[in-house]
Amino acid sequence: MWLIGLPNPILRGVGAALLNYFQFAGPAIGAIMVFVEGLGAFNGLAHAALAPAIYIGLNALEANCITHAMLGNSISLNPVMILQATVSWGWLWGIGGVLLSLPLLAVLKICFDHSRTLDPVGVFMER
Structure with missing residues (x-):
């Protein structure tokens, strides 16, 4: 500028x-x-x-x-999951949901990766 x-x-x-x-x-x-x-x-x-x-x-x-x-190396989230989370949380909570969609998705993936039973869901969320 x-x-x-x-x-x-x-x-x-x-x-x-x-x-x-x-x-x-x-x-x-x-x-x-x-x-x-x-x-x-x-x-x-x-x-x-x-x-x-x-x-x-x-x-x-x-x-x-x-x-x-x-x-890219530290957060490996599937771009389709990012788009889906943005649309879903935006529909549910509006602008606040859009702002929180990526942090919530990252937190969910980290929680899934640290759980033996939910680890396959965490792998599904990766690229």
Whole structure:
């Protein structure tokens, strides 16, 4: 954001970090906020659209490559299970369920892995 001339780039970084906790809506909200700020800061629509394009691109790179490379060995959850947990907990508890879906799934997998009778369920939840 600093390179393209958007004001308050540190604020955008902190906001992006906080919005990353919202699994699907966070990047969309952040991109909309950056776009609105770009509309106020820049003259043209194309220049204002550059800010959310960079935001979404960097967020996709971080979420799909960097985080997976860092956490891939320590948390081995099946992506289908993650999506299913997000949808289920979101349906049950709304936004709070979406926020808690991944931590709850990780806790369940750890509990299943430490139980002899439920260990096959923990193996099923792996990649």
